[in-house]
Amino acid sequence: MTEDPDAPASEPAGASDGARSARYSSTRTPASVALEAARASQPPAPDSEPAVTLESLKVSFGGHVAVRNVTLELPARQVTALVGPSGCGKTTVLRAINRLHDHTGGRVEGTVRLGDIDVYAPDTDPELVRARVGMVFQRPNPFPTMSILDNVTSGLRFNGVRNRALLREAAEAALRHAALWDIVKDRLNQTALRLSGGQQQRLCIARALAIEPDVLLMDEPCSALDPVATAKIEDLIAHLATEVTIVLVTHNMFQAARVSDNAAVFLLDEDRVGELVEVGPTVEIFDSPRHERTKQYVTGHVG
C-alpha cells in the first residue's frame, strides 16, 4: 500500500464550531481555495421553491410499517439533515426519494415531489428520477472492476452519454468538486481500490455529482470513516450545498449541527414506528426545540 498522499500533516482537520456560518471559513484546504477561485459563476440565490417535497409519506415492508406521517419540504441548495436514533426510518425516507424501495419490496404511500416531477406517478420513469438524484452510501462502494475515471463517468455512461469530451469534462469537474482531482489526476486509469477509505468515499461523491444531479442523497456517508476523513467530507458537504440540494442522514448530532441548515428529527412513536417529530432550522432544533422529545434527544437524554 502506498502512503496516503491525501493527508498532509499541516492541514487542519476541519474546524467544527457548529454554526453553518462557518461553512466557507472553517477549512481552507488548497483544494477548496482552488475551488472557490474557480467558481467563476454563482448559482442563483436559494429561492423559496423546495427541491424535494414529501407529503404524508409512509413506507412499509410486508405489512410492517417502518415510517409514517412524514411531511417535509427540503429547501433547494441547502443541507437538510435527517437525524434520529437507529431504526426510526431516516434511511427509509431517504431511499424513498429516488425510488430505491422499488427493488427492496418496500411499499411507499404518500407523495414525493422532485421539483415538478411526481416521483411515484404511474407515468414517471424511475430511471429518469434517479438520473437527477445522486446518492452516496454508508460504506464507500466504488465499482471494483472500474478505473477511477470510469467510476466517475459510470453514471453518465449508464445514461447514454457517449461524447468523450463531455465525459472527460464532467469527470474532472466532479473530481474537483469532490476535492479529489489533484490526488488522482495522474492515475485516472488505476483501480479505485488503492485509494484510502476517505478518498474512496469522495470518489463516490464525485461519481454521484458527475450526472449533475439536482439533489444529493447521503446515507451516513461518514459512518465508515475516521475523524480526519469525516472532516473532509463535511467540508465538502458545506461547499457542495451552494449548488446541490443535500439530504444527509446521520445519527451523529454533532455532524448535523456542523453541516446542516435544516434538521428533521425522527423518533419512534408509541407503536415503535418511525415518525417525523420536528423539523426546522438546525440552530432552532438544537437551541430551542419545540417538542419535549426532540429536546430530550438532542441533549442526549434519549436515543
Add this chain to the structure above:
Amino acid sequence: MSRAGDSVAVPAAAGDLDESQAQLGWAARERRRPIIQAAARRTLRRRRLAGKLVQALCVLCAAIGLAPLVALVYYTADRGLPGISLSFLTNAPVPEGVPGGGISTAIAGSAEIVGLALVMAIPVGLLAALFLHERRGRLAAGIRFGADMLTGVPSIVIGIFAYALLVRPLHHFSDLAASFALAVLMLPIMIRADEEAMRTVAMDLWEAGVALGARRSRVARSVVLRGALPGLVTGNLLAVSRGVGETAPLLFTVAAPSFAMTLLIYTDGTQPFPSDQQTAWATALVLLMFVLILSGLARVVAWRLTRRAR
C-alpha cells in the same frame, strides 16, 4: 438553459481541460445538465427495449435448461408407469417368462449399499472438511487438491479399485465392497460441500467464540458446525443422490444385478425380452423418483434449518 447575464466564457470545445474555471462554475453545470438529461431520456427507450429482450432471452434459456429434465421425467414416467404396482415394489425378481415378480431385492440392496457407504463417508468427509477449515497449511492445500482430483476420477476406475482391494483378495463379491466404492466416490464431493458450508459461517463469529475463551474444538462444534448445519445437510443429501444413481462402481463389486437398482436397469434394459425392458423402465422410474425426492428433501431441510436459525 444558460442563464441570462452569465458573463462566463463557455469554451466552444468541451473538454478544454485547462479551463477548469469554466467547467466548475454554475454556468458549466447548467450547460452540461440538459445534455446529460437529454441523453438519459433518449436512451431510456432503447434501454427498455434491450431490457425486455434480454429478459425474454433469460426466460427462454431457463426454459431450455429445464426442458431436458421435464422431458426425461415425462418419458421415464410414460414408459415406466405401466410396470409399477405394489407387488412390483415388494416382490423379489423372477426369471424371464415367469409372471409377477418385482424389484424388492434391488431396492433393499441399493438402500443397504448406499446406507453403508454413508456410514463410511459422512464422518470422514465431515472431519476432513473440518480439518481443511481449521488448518490452512500446506497439508490442507494438498488434501484439498487431492479431493478435487478424486472428484474427477471416473467412477468405473473406482469400481476396479474396490474390486482389486476388496473383491479379489476375499474371493467373493459383496455389498461391503460396493459400499466402499460408493463411499470413495462420494467422499470428495462431501468434503468440498462440507467445507463450503463451513465457510459460510462468518469469520467474526468464529473469532467471537475464540475470544470468549472457548477451545477451538468447542467453537468448531457450537459455532462452526451449528451454523453450517443447513449447508452440511444439503451437501450430503446431494452427494447421496449422486451415489444412488451410480452404476459403474457396482459392476465389479455387487454379486448379482438383482441386488442393486442401477445394475438391474443396465442388465434388464439390454435384454431382448419386452418384460425385462418393462422392468428396467419401471425401476428407472423408481430410482428417478427417489433421487428427485431426495433433492427436494435437501431443499426443504435446508430451508427449515435456516429459517429456525433466524
